[in-house]
Amino acid sequence: MASRAQAFRDWATAEQLTITGPIDQLKDKRIVVDAEDFLENILTSQATREPLLPALGGLPFALRKHLDTYLAKFQEVNITLTFVFNGLDLACRDRQTISRESKQAARSLDEAWSLYSQSRADEAVAEFGKSCTYRTYPILRWLQSYLQREGVRIQTAPYSAAAQVVSLDRENFGDAIAGSSSCLLFGASRVITAFDFESQSFSWVERSKCLAKLAMNEDQFIDFCLLSGLTILALPTELENVPNPIQGARELAGRAGSMGFAAYATLNKEFMELFKKARTAVKHSVIITGSGEVTLTKNDTAAGDMHDVIGQRLPDEIYYYLSRGVVGSRVLNWRTRGELFEIAPLDGGSSSAYQQLVTQKLAPLRTRTMALINPMLHRYYQKKDVDLIAWHNESSKQALGVPDASSPLQSANRWRVRNATLTKASDAKFDIKEEPLLFAVALLSDENTAQETVTEKIGDTATQELRSPDELISNTVLRFLEDRGYINNNHTLSAWGKALKSAFDQAEQNGYLAAAGRKEAEEAIFMAFELHKLDVLNTSQMFPSDKYLGAPMRGSETDRAYTLLLSRIACLGSFHHKEIGFTGPLSRHLLGYQQMTSAVRASLRDLLEVHALSMLGSGAVSRELSPSDYSTLGCNLPFVQDCDLGLSLVVKSFLDELSNDSSKRSDITRWFNHAYDVPGDLEKAWKMWDAINAGIQAADSAIVNNDTKTTFKNADEWLAQKLQQANPANTNGSA
Structure with missing residues (x-):
């Protein structure tokens, strides 16, 4: 574009x-x-x-x-x-x-x-x-x-x-x-x-x-800016294919000086409605003042139906948290529009697997996310549902049932953990800001400490209010983890939480936390569990092979299947590339999967932000925080950075070559001209795989079935054999 x-x-x-x-x-x-x-x-x-x-x-x-x-x-x-x-x-x-x-x-x-x-x-x-x-x-x-x-x-x-x-x-x-x-x-x-x-x-x-x-005069200039497609309004379809659309907009706006809206009679009715809304939105622009008040710049002359022109209003408190970066605009846009519109992913979205993910599998998570902020909204929103519409079938609307969705607010409000309790996890040496997921799991690993985190509100005493940045971040993450099923109602680790801990422990032991950095490592492992829950962490052929080129192509069917699984998991890690544009092999097939992980990551981030928003609006947090405290909370929550496809391409290329005839193998380091350390990235990928596999194997069979465990176990043995063939001195490729 x-x-x-x-x-x-x-x-x-x-x-x-x-x-x-x-x-x-x-x-x-x-x-x-x-x-x-x-x-x-x-x-x-x-x-x-x-x-x-x-x-x-x-x-x-x-x-x-x-x-x-x-x-x-x-x-x-x-x-x-x-x-x-x-x-x-x-x-x-x-x-x-x-x-x-x-x-x-x-x-x-x-x-x-x-x-x-x-x-x-x-x-x-x-x-x-x-x-x-x-x-x-x-x-x-x-x-x-x-x-x-x-x-x-x-x-x-x-x-x-x-x-x-x-x-x-x-x-x-x-x-x-x-x-x-x-x-x-x-x-x-x-x-x-x-x-x-x-x-x-x-x-x-x-x-x-x-x-x-x-x-031009002032009004004509505003018209020109709107008609030109250079500002807040898209170019009208009538000007899209003209040789110089800006000149076309200039001529239209020039005529408007004496003819008013009649000068735009040739434009379609739909655009004219948007144009009028944009024109009014410019005249009565919405801003937030230094004191946090959301107001119109010319409020005294504004009409009573400005919500139809600008958009449905939210409480000022939410606009303030938005202004400080606690919450992004995605979920709030869904609520004000009454519509969640899924646009095509970067790969084009021809895969039924991606379509099913965003329209069906992620729908309950997004519904719950929107329901969580209902208590903070006007009654208009509490009764208004949100329709899910996707790019591939815009004529179909799916009501998400937000007004009827259960909100985890009551259980969430039992998290008011203060610094005195948080220090109980200090022996784990995890930084709340840098690795909040690791910190939270370590905190609750001791059942006695876990019981101390059950902090029911008693009266309205200010002594229970959360104040420090560490308290805000940790309590948001703890609410989020309980909501996602990793923590029981009594604040001990659930079966999912214990499996996650096993993966974290293995990542510590095999050096993955050190190799990748704790923030990247904890998010990659957590993402793997979430993808498994959604039944998309597997060896299934999710993408049309005739259109989505770049799938594993060497060796037997088993070779290709396990190469695919490991390449998909590699989508969750980062690639150490020089600070220059990428040159190397591409894969639409792997990009399709990376876009699935991106959709899941974004939905998890949305839920985290809304838990922070709900916590701030519930009375659990002191009102005496500085503006920077709110911004610190927003910037330190997990899942803010999307991973690129680089590591997945390296893993796929390497494993593909190992499945090739030994006389025909290529040195893949030559394919990635600007990579810093391909062998180092591969070693990091094997450590990530090892940690995730450890969590899968340790999981209770009620949450991870035996077929999945067997698939991962066999893939792990296959990888060890491949790496042993590539480097006989290496006795354990998974470590």
């Missing part, structure tokens, strides 16, 4: 509207940044883009490097940054718009895979590069967490980040703003569009110069 931000920059440059000045002009200044525009610039700029991102999932390999470089450069000039993220979708961004964009991206990605299968590599890479801004919500959530950890100020707008950025500028919170044309749309007098630290310069566009160049 083409970047709106880049299209605006190209247009402004072509119209000679861009002004350039020395970066020193910004010395000691405060700049408010539209975070999504900032990310899109990295994803699409020629110097920083990684065109194969949609073929790999996860984060761009060089994203951290680019961020660190930018932050260091800003610090050199003593520029203070505040990044503002988009919040809830405005009503003008409807399902039809999202669906159209999704189908466009899916067609492009399908074409890219077709080109790749024909060995037309350069053309395939170019086609993949068109979709670098598709499905970037996980990257944005990671970016929010990363910036918070780096000490950068962050905020999430109630709705449009551009509107919030302009509001902060008007309140003198910043000296300048950086973003896209959306900032001009919401009334900014000027907006920084680019920083060039190599030339020590920056570029900006001024609203007054745009008006003069276009020969």
Whole structure:
């Protein structure tokens, strides 16, 4: 998908509207940044883009490097940054718009895979590069967490980040703003569009110069911004195929000066309705003030039906927690829309397995997630259901039954564990912030300590209120683990919890925790158990072989099956790749599975965030926390980073070659030109497998049947034999 931000920059440059000045002009200044525009610039700029991102999932390999470089450069000039993220979708961004964009991206990605299968590599890479801004919500959530950890100020707008950025500028919170044309749309007098630290310069566009160049008044300029597809509204279908849609929008907006809405008579009725909503949303933009009040910028002249224009309102308390990064916008959007719309995954979504996962298997988890926040919402929401609609069959609506769903609120409120009890797990040497899942399991491994965590609320005494960051994070995770069935009602480990502990213990013993890092390791192991619960951690052929190329292809049927299982588990770990765009073999087959793991990971993250939200709204937490305490909670919860496909590709390639005739085997390290340490990554993958297999074997047969245990046991023996063949000096490939 083409970047709106880049299209605006190209247009402004072509119209000679861009002004350039020395970066020193910004010395000691405060700049408010539209975070999504900032990310899109990295994803699409020629110097920083990684065109194969949609073929790999996860984060761009060089994203951290680019961020660190930018932050260091800003610090050199003593520029203070505040990044503002988009919040809830405005009503003008409807399902039809999202669906159209999704189908466009899916067609492009399908074409890219077709080109790749024909060995037309350069053309395939170019086609993949068109979709670098598709499905970037996980990257944005990671970016929010990363910036918070780096000490950068962050905020999430109630709705449009551009509107919030302009509001902060008007309140003198910043000296300048950086973003896209959306900032001009919401009334900014000027907006920084680019920083060039190599030339020590920056570029900006001024609203007054745009008006003069276009020969437009304020109303015409707003119309032009909306019609052009460069801001909050998608391009009308009538202008999609014209040679210059921006020029077409310019002509339409120019006529509107004397003809009003009649100038848009040629546009379809559906677009006109969205256009009117967008026009009103610009005039009455929603912002959050420094005191946490959510208000309209021109509240005194707003109509009574603004909810139809902007979207259904939520309680101010929820907007505040959204603004601090405790909760993301996904679940809140589902509630305000009354609709959960599943768009096509990066692989295209032709697999019935993925379709079944997101429409059936994950539906109960998502329903429970939404039900958990019902007590915090207006009665309107408590009685209103949510429909599930998927890209592959938009005519079918599935009511999720949210109003009737049971909420775990009563059992969740029994978690008010204070620091005095949390220190009982200090001998385990797990950091609550860095490895909260490991910490929680260690805490409850001792039954006496587990009993101390049952903390029923007695009266309204403030002594029971949670206050410290460690208390907030640990209690959120403990609520989450009980909800997912790893903890019994009496706060001891359940059968699932004991199996998870066995996997964690093996990861400690075989060195996986040290090799991968505790956060990555605990999440990979936990994800494996969740995938097993959903019956998708297996050797089944889930994807159409004629379209999803890149499945294991060497050796016997058994070889291919076990290679597939191990490659799927490798999707849960990270790949140590140089900070540069990927070059190497691709696999649509494995990407299809990686997208399944991504959907599960996102749903688990949603549940964690909503448990944090519910805890904050239940009276369990002190109201005297600082804003940074809330942001710390949000950025330290698990499952914020999606894993890419790199490690899975390495494992699949290696095992495939081991199943090949010994005289025909290739050295796969040559296939991954920018990998840091392929042998080291493979060793890490075997340790991950060993830990997960230990948990599967230790599980009670009531939760993991004997057939599954046998499959994993046989795969483990098969792997040991393969590694022994590859390296006779290695006597235990699983350790």
